Amino acid sequence: MLDESYESRIIDGKVLAQQVEEEVRSGVEDLESNRGITPGLATILVGDDPASKMYVRLKHRACERVGIRAEDFLLPADSTQEELLALIDSLNNNKDVHGILLQLPLPEHFSPQEAMEAISPAKDADGFHPYNMGKLMIGDEGLVPCTPHGVIRALEEYNVPVKGKNAVIVGHSNVVGKPMAAMLLNRNASVSVCHIFTDDLKKYTLGADILVVAAGVKHLIKADMVKEGAVIFDVGITKEEDGVYGDVDFENVIKKASLITPVPGGVGPLTVAMLMKHVLMCAEKSL
Numbered sequence: 001m002l003d004e005s006y007e008s009r010i011i012d013g014k015v016l017a018q019q020v021e022e023e024v025r026s027g028v029e030d031l032e033s034n035r036g037i038t039p040g041l042a043t044i045l046v047g048d049d050p051a052s053k054m055y056v057r058l059k060h061r062a063c064e065r066v067g068i069r070a071e072d073f074l075l076p077a078d079s080t081q082e083e084l085l086a087l088i089d090s091l092n093n094n095k096d097v098h099g100i101l102l103q104l105p106l107p108e109h110f111s112p113q114e115a116m117e118a119i120s121p122a123k124d125a126d127g128f129h130p131y132n133m134g135k136l137m138i139g140d141e142g143l144v145p146c147t148p149h150g151v152i153r154a155l156e157e158y159n160v161p162v163k164g165k166n167a168v169i170v171g172h173s174n175v176v177g178k179p180m181a182a183m184l185l186n187r188n189a190s191v192s193v194c195h196i197f198t199d200d201l202k203k204y205t206l207g208a209d210i211l212v213v214a215a216g217v218k219h220l221i222k223a224d225m226v227k228e229g230a231v232i233f234d235v236g237i238t239k240e241e242d243g244v245y246g247d248v249d250f251e252n253v254i255k256k257a258s259l260i261t262p263v264p265g266g267v268g269p270l271t272v273a274m275l276m277k278h279v280l281m282c283a284e285k286s287l
Ligand SMILES: Nc1nc2c(c(=O)[nH]1)N[C@@H](CN(C=O)c1ccc(C(=O)N[C@@H](CCC(=O)O)C(=O)O)cc1)CN2
Pocket: 055, 058, 101, 102, 103, 104, 105, 126, 146, 147, 175, 237, 239, 244, 263, 264, 265, 266, 267, 268, 269, 271, 272
């Protein structure tokens, strides 16, 4: 049981996500009444991975809440890269589709990079296209990956200073770690990126004013690895029979953190809400 005195340290991702969704809902209404456009998202799911199916379902439910039209495209696990590319091409040319989301991971025999590059940069709701990633790297943030965008939104909402602070990211994936590093660097944090080959992880995490953990290792970060007063974002999700766990040993780490996201109910819901924001952005820029 969590001591009540720590509750004010919890960043409630569901509440923040509701706020973002409210903004999107009002943006969708404006776009419909001023330009007669209803934003549309096409989701592509390849195969039947249960977690991916659930994430796509969460995205469709969010679309319903904010008034975005969502269409589901399912490809069997044994479909080919060429079939996937043909589907993406048809969605790129569909004027009712403003955003395209390709749920990751893809089955082994696919090239996710080639598929990402096939999505029109203007419809890249996930911000994974090299063009949008490149823009992010030079500080021109438009369509950026949803999870790091959610972390930035939470930092803003909680008035956490970033400039000159030590930010440490654990995990160097293209989905979270690398874009997160760029976004924090764009805000003048001093950024360290750690990963599986990092020698002495604790040496880095102990210096973090802002710690973002996306390693996918249950309870990797223990209380003795964090600085007193750190702001901590837990992006990891490990599902076990008795529940869902993050990369941070929440119950103990919260005693040292000034702010921390729980799992579930932290960064996950924000990721979905930022996707809604991106689809609206794509629709607003469409001709
Ligand atoms: N195309 C993409 N693929 C993937 C992304 C992404 O941003 N784009 N991120 C992750 C999965 N993901 C979204 O797709 C995602 C993960 C988690 C949640 C979420 O709300 N999780 C809940 C917990 C749910 C549970 O019980 O398992 C929470 O944290 O509260 C939403 C979206 C990889 N793929």
